[in-house]
Amino acid sequence: AWQRFFAWFDIRGVAGVSSILAISIVFLVFRKGPEALVYLAMLPVMGFTIVLPKAFVNRPRPEGALEGFTDSFPSGTATASILLLGFLIYLISEFVAPRKLRIGLQLALGMAIVLLGLFRMLAGEHWPSDLVGGYMAGALALVATIWAYRKLKQH
Template structure:
């Protein structure tokens, strides 16, 4: 009887281990697909934008968010426009810096020191990449409608969209790596995706970016976050990140 119970416990542990391994490998495969899909998507978008192939759809989508009788008036009541400004602020440098510092503080207090060091390199690295790409492409901002937010840099890719994707998704990937509970992993990831989407959509709504700028920012930012996740996975398996 004891031998049977021992065998049953071992069997349950083995099945549990196999289930965790399957989720682990599935997550790695998904990140590889996001990485290569993001890079491919960004390259394709950059080529189409450089050739002017996206101008028509960009203009159509941008104007669809404006009052047909007055292109200076975004669709919806005033509070919706104010909400758009609130959402776009979530992708600003100040807010992203505070979020990053908050996440770093959590990791340090939780004694995940190497993970905190990794995040302090990964997030600024992605933001630097975004800045360099904007300088390289130097695409003009939309000129069809007035800008409802201040802008200082070029248009492609959207800095807010890419920086929010880099920051929220990279930090989410890092927090997921140090979080054992599955439902909390899902919550963190869904919250990061929601914030990233809201920031990007607000940039088009406020007329400061073409839709393809935002899409390019999302694809590049998601690819960077996936790369960071894979790097953290590789380091964690070698006990270099805790």
């Protein structure tokens, strides 16, 4: 039952795409064009960051868990959570002025990143190294995204 509950918080697939589109629309409503553009650009970046390593590593999932769905390494959930939520953590430091609120939001998102991956592992869908690989791939994509965002804001 708890697996079904946490499936609602999965940021892959329809939920992830919907989240990206919703965040982009909010940024557009508040006239934050560069932020909206970066979030929309995350769709192909996220796909590339997840699919490319899977094609090279080709590791099966733990027995019985989503067998035949996709390869296990790296964890797409870990990759996507670092990229999507990590960029929100970055933006919060830019847009949220009250220190306590800013830190609280950043800590909550950081915990969500950790818990999303942990629950995938506890559900038997990933090996621990899948999470580490996913977090590393997501972090590399996040650094590139922040760099591109800063360049975009300069123009």
